[in-house]
Amino acid sequence: MPYTAPITEQRFVLEHIVRIADLAATERYAAASPDVIDAVLEGIGQLAEGEWAPLARAGDTVGAKWTPDGVVMPAGYKEAYKAYVEGGWGTIGVPEEFGGQGLPFAVQCAVLETLGSANMGFALAPILSVGAIEALQHHGTPEQQATWLPKLATGEWTGTMNLTEPQAGSDVGALRATATPRGDGTFAIKGTKIYISFGDHDLAENIVHLVLARTPDAPAGTRGISLFLVPKVRSEGTFNDVRVVSIEHKMGLHASPTCVLSFGDGDDCVGELIGPEFGGMRAMFTMMNNARLNVGLQGVQVAEAATQKAVEYARERIQGARAGQAAAIIEHPDVRRMLMRMKAQTQAARALVYYAAGQVDRANLGDAAARDRLEIATPLAKAHGTDIGNEVASLGVQVHGGMGYIEETGAAQFFRDARITPIYEGTNGIQAADLVGRKLSLSNGAAFAALIEDMRGGTHPALRELVAACDAVGRRLQTADADDRLAASYPLLTMLSVATCGWLLEREAAEAGDDAFGRAKKAVVAFYLDQIVPEAMGLRAAAEAPAAPLYALEAEAFAA
Amino acid sequence: MPYTAPITEQRFVLEHIVRIADLAATERYAAASPDVIDAVLEGIGQLAEGEWAPLARAGDTVGAKWTPDGVVMPAGYKEAYKAYVEGGWGTIGVPEEFGGQGLPFAVQCAVLETLGSANMGFALAPILSVGAIEALQHHGTPEQQATWLPKLATGEWTGTMNLTEPQAGSDVGALRATATPRGDGTFAIKGTKIYISFGDHDLAENIVHLVLARTPDAPAGTRGISLFLVPKVRSEGTFNDVRVVSIEHKMGLHASPTCVLSFGDGDDCVGELIGPEFGGMRAMFTMMNNARLNVGLQGVQVAEAATQKAVEYARERIQGARAGQAAAIIEHPDVRRMLMRMKAQTQAARALVYYAAGQVDRANLGDAAARDRLEIATPLAKAHGTDIGNEVASLGVQVHGGMGYIEETGAAQFFRDARITPIYEGTNGIQAADLVGRKLSLSNGAAFAALIEDMRGGTHPALRELVAACDAVGRRLQTADADDRLAASYPLLTMLSVATCGWLLEREAAEAGDDAFGRAKKAVVAFYLDQIVPEAMGLRAAAEAPAAPLYALEAEAFAA
Structure with missing residues (x-):
């Protein structure tokens, strides 16, 4: 399926959300100069567009196959993976001491986003390797690191x-x-x-x-x-x-x-x-935390790909008329509403995941406040990022109408591929439990308070209202009974995620220029703040409800 | 997959939402006595559970096959269809003058709900026949009716x-x-x-x-x-x-x-x-209007089936602990939240679709107000019923965790099957356009006003607030510019659907007894009114927004 890496958007988000210039000013991430970032985004775009995307459909229709001698990938995958290894893409985020390029985790995210939009299933191979690399980096002995890391970093091993x-x-x-x-x-x-x-x-x-x-x-x-x-x-x-x-x-x-x-x-x-x-648990959390961000990133991947596909279809498909002229369906208001929503949600998920990725890098620099920000942003990025991936993929099917339900079109593949992401790496319910069980009270509540304080910088009235609601609900839940906390966990997670996205997107709009990209950014952000942020306020009633109503129906009565 | 027809619930909704006793008091529907209804619900339940449900998985994995001599159904389908024909199930809703049993459309709905929950794809065969029967009934000559209707009614022909x-x-x-x-x-x-x-x-x-x-x-x-x-x-x-x-x-x-x-x-x-x-268009609308209700009904079918499956899994799957004891996952608050939501949404969709079906019967009796109620309820039942089917099927996958993504489990089949329903018989966007384009102003706005007036009988504060918002938005849109109407159409459709469901469910709770069924009904309705109705208020901002923000991003800029 044709796919174009959204380089301008990725660069913009790295600049204004990750604030990559601040990272590049440190010794550790000095490699992250603007020209290197440009080269990375363009290079991975070419690999993804030219070699990975064309294999996505066979990945679905042929798929990986079990044989008595091991699992065999579809034709072309070995060569495309080799190109990834030889391009040095595996080493992007690995520290120089372990044979890597020492670029920020956030840059690695951009690389994985592009690969995954082109071919989501295939990109899991590199993503899984990232977790193994990090576990060894943080918990391996020097000998273990010397033995295993170099070839994991290049991707010669996974x-x-x-x-x-x-x-x-x-x-x-x-x-x-x-x-x-x-x-x-x-x-x-x-x-x-x-x-x-x-x-x-x-x-x-x-x-x-x-x-x-x-x-x-x-x-x-x-x-x-x-x-x-x-x-x-x-x-x-x-x-x-x-x-x-x-x-x-x-x-x-x-x-x-x-x-x-x-x-x-x-x-x-x-x-x-x-x-x-x-x-084991500690080491596992090292692997899993960043793996959770990378699964949130899969939400961005599939949302971006589904949006591109739907936009292309909606611009080509002529159906009905406007002002007496046959019109492409993108001109019809409700189709446009769906596409605008897809675009806004995709940008929201990207802002959220890249923001969290930027905190990984700051935490690696020893910034304790960034560590707290990362901890609280991780369940949001994983759960809300994947919820968005699913919503956008579903809208993508809808924009295609009947064609969306036909497998050959490809919209259905995004919809099916996306559905695992709210489940693995800790179900989204587990993420919500993590939010209310550990993250709300992290550093005696200071982590949560810091996020709220950050978001108070927002100016849109709906955003301010939502932030205030998150604050009130979150503070109440900090001392609530465990069941009440858990009953409210998912509604709060969504509210807090939307607030965080709204705050980040508002910043993007404020820092966007007056070129075509900047004007588009402002239009998309305005839609998000005006129409999507208010939706999250609708969850307040559920976030304030205790657990008792859920148990008012006995377990046996559910089956009656 | 095991499935149990929800006979008590269906009977209750026929009694309290359709108010079947009023229909049975008329000459036309005199056949709809309580004992006949009981016999119908139990009989179709047996056919569905015993013969149709066991074929559902093969319907998915083998499927209908094209051959040069025509399409061949999987093994067992011919026999199961024959049992449907011989049981007289096709003739339920056909007037006696055309060889049918003359039961209300609403009773036919209950029959099709049960068949479709057992085997959604298979049940489309009878559903499509219903449209053909109605077109002939209303627009065929006596000769055409004599030639074609009897065998269509029995199902010998489709x-x-x-x-x-x-x-x-x-x-x-x-x-x-x-x-x-x-x-x-x-x-x-x-x-x-x-x-x-x-x-x-x-x-x-x-x-x-x-x-x-x-x-x-x-x-x-x-x-x-x-x-x-x-x-x-x-x-x-x-x-x-x-x-x-x-x-x-x-x-x-x-x-x-x-x-x-x-x-x-x-x-x-x-x-x-x-x-x-x-x-042709007039005849087509005869077919399509009721077909739209029957597609809304497919939302109920898949929601009921997905809920039953998820509840069964959640009661059996032991994972984690509560109060120091290993616990089935249904005991965990967030899983219970999902199941409660599935149950509440399923009951909401059933109330909405059966309500509309009851208006078909009243309209057939010459009740002009019921004709208006039907006209406005049809896009709500089709679009919101199918939206619920998709949401509930997705929650069903989520409740199963990793198992939900494995095809053998069956939860994924519901998720895939459901996805066509917001598309066919007029996409849900078309339904929303129908709502704001024709239905809001039907009978000079009296149809909309009557629905609002009906719903003003609701007492729950969140419901009252939502009804007032629907009224304000709907009245403003009656005179709005066409693009503004269409831009707001889907948010309004959802708000109005939720309000209608809330109003109907509140009536159900008020009329429920104190037996186990009645207590469960009250718990589920309380959840719907307290937690789902307020969500719909979150759509108000979008329902009040003009079209301009959607066009602030030019068509070309969507692809950038």
């Missing part, structure tokens, strides 16, 4: 995250995989993991599995979990005992093989401990 | 509606199919029609196509359109010149073959005129 087991979905503490010391410092790994994206494939020479498991006599629950590195290939020619049992038959994202992996079926699966014993 | 052509989607007036007099009173039909649901299949001996076409020298646009009856089989053994060119590869609803039909490729396609020449 990484996976192995958390979920059949009986332990969102409840990670219930996992049962075991790691038994082999006496030589390594561990024998045994267990079954499910939902492992790119758990196997033929794109790379090796796959580095990061696996949560329990050592003998480990305490129950999350406290007893440790993280292990389990390579697919132990050393050249020697395969580890990791078996791909099957891949899932999913509604979408068929280019991404979702594997069931069996570790140690033959009692010969060797892993090494990453970080301290029982440090 | 019916189709042929409107859309490749170049004419929502713009019916642009159609080009031709009908040329053959000199014997019949017409030679020529043209290609697309998106013809059950345009061919092997369930019935004959298929009665109702086809819009132009006679020679017909005026341009919708004024020049006439309706023709084109049978698949002209007389025993003699096939008409109607060819199934292909069936669409759709995202869902695979049990329903969506055909491209070519009429008169060999210049030997014979049709007969239904109603007067150039009366």
Whole structure:
């Protein structure tokens, strides 16, 4: 499907939301000069448009296939992945000390956005590797880093995250995989993991599995979990005992093989401990936090791609008339409303995710306030970013009318692909629980208060009203009963996300120029502030309601 | 997939929303006695649960198949359809004079709801026949009625509606199919029609196509359109010149073959005129109005089925703990919020669609006020009913977590099946345009005023506020510029639909008893009024905005 990387918009958001110039002024991110950013955005645009996007449809129709010898990707994927590796795109966000280019995480986000808009399922391979790289960076020994990081950074090897087991979905503490010391410092790994994206494939020479498991006599629950590195290939020619049992038959994202992996079926699966014993949850959160941002980013990816496709169709499809002339459907007010909404929501999600990404970089520079901002923005970016991806993909189908329901058109693929994103990397309900359970009270409530304070800089009346409502609801929930907090969590998450987007977009409009891009930006932002922000106020009643009404209907009565 | 017909709820809604006793008190609907209604609801429940539901998955995975000899349904469908015909279910809503049982349209709705929840794609076959029956009933000559109606009524033959052509989607007036007099009173039909649901299949001996076409020298646009009856089989053994060119590869609803039909490729396609020449649009609206209600009903079908499935999963899936005990996920507040929302929205959609169906019956009794109520409720029932179907199906996927994305689970099928309903039978945008373009000013605004007046009986503060907002917005739009009306059409449609649902549900709660059903009803309605109704107020800003902001971004700038 044709796709054009939105370079002007990405550069603008990097400048005005990430404030990349401030990052480039530091020693760590000195590489992020404007000309480098331009070269990155243009280069990845070319790769995505020219090599990744044309494979997206085969990714859906052919998909990754399980064979007894491992998972095989559709024709062309190996070459397109090789181009990604050889272009050095994997190393963008990796620190120079580990062989990377040392560019900010936010720039890596822009790269992954472009790849994922072109081919969402395929782009999961690099995204998963990012998590593995970060876990090693923060928790690996120097030897482990030297062994594994260089080829993970280039993408010659890919990484996976192995958390979920059949009986332990969102409840990670219930996992049962075991790691038994082999006496030589390594561990024998045994267990079954499910939902492992790119758990196997033929794109790379090796796959580095990061696996949560329990050592003998480990305490129950999350406290007893440790993280292990389990390579697919132990050393050249020697395969580890990791078996791909099957891949899932999913509604979408068929280019991404979702594997069931069996570790140690033959009692010969060797892993090494990453970080301290029982440090698994901490290491996992390192992987997961940024992975959550990257899933929020998938919302941006699919929203951008779906919008481009719908706009193209609406400009070409002649239907009905305006002022006596046959007209393209983009001229009809309700179609235009849908397209304007798609555009505004896409820009909102991008602002939110890039903003959070910018906080990753500031936190990496030791900025404690940025760490707090990141913590609170992460569930918003993951949940609201993916909610937007789904809404926009659905509007994209609607703009196409009957054609949208026909698979050959491609709008349906976005709709199906997007639907996993509110589920994986912690369901959006888990994100909402994280917001009200940990983030509202983080730093004794200072993190939440700081976000509210930031947003008080907003001037639009609807935005000011929404910020005040978020403040009142959030402060009340800080001391509320746990069930009441959770009952209100999703409505508050949406309100707070929309407020954050509105605040960021208002800043974008204020800093936009008077060129065509700037005028368009102002029109889109005005629509968001005037029409989308007020919608979120409609959630206030639900955000203020206690849990009791939900339990007024007994569990048995739901089935009656 | 297991499904249980919600008989108690259906009976309750027939009693308190349709007020079926009032209908049964008339001569025309005297057959609708309480024991007959009970027998109908229970009988169709048995057929749906026992024979239709078990075929739903094969309908998706195998689907209807095109072959050179026509479309073939999956194994078991022919027998299940035969059971429907032999049970007399097709004749439920057909007047006694045409060989039917003379029961109200609202009762037919309940029958189709149950069939469609069990197997949504399959149930389209009977639904399409209903449109053909009604067109013949109202516009056929006595001879035509005698020839075609009896077997359409029993379901021995099925019916189709042929409107859309490749170049004419929502713009019916642009159609080009031709009908040329053959000199014997019949017409030679020529043209290609697309998106013809059950345009061919092997369930019935004959298929009665109702086809819009132009006679020679017909005026341009919708004024020049006439309706023709084109049978698949002209007389025993003699096939008409109607060819199934292909069936669409759709995202869902695979049990329903969506055909491209070519009429008169060999210049030997014979049709007969239904109603007067150039009366095609009027006849089409007869078919379409009730077809629109039946599509709104599909929203209820899929919402009910998705809710039942999600509730079952949530009661069985153990994950995490509450009060130190392993708990089923239905016990977690945010999961319960989703399920409560699914249940409330499903009941809201059912109330809205059954209410409109009850107005069909009253209008058939000559009640002019009911005719107005029906006219204004039709776009609400179609658009909001299907919007709810999609929202609830999506929540159903979410409740299942990762399992929801795996096709074998079945939640994804609902999500894919539902997505066509906001598109066909007039996109929901077309429904919104109908609301603001024709219905707001119907009977000089009296129809709208009557609905508002009805809803002023509501007592919940949020409902009263919403009704007042609908009144203010609607009255302003009655005299607004066409573009401003259309720009505000969808937000108003949603507000007015939610208000109508809230008003009807409040009545349900008020009339519910103190038994288990009544207590559950009150809990669900309280949730709807307290938490869903206020959301709709968030749309007021968009409903009050003019069209100008949508055009502030030029068409070209959307692609930039």
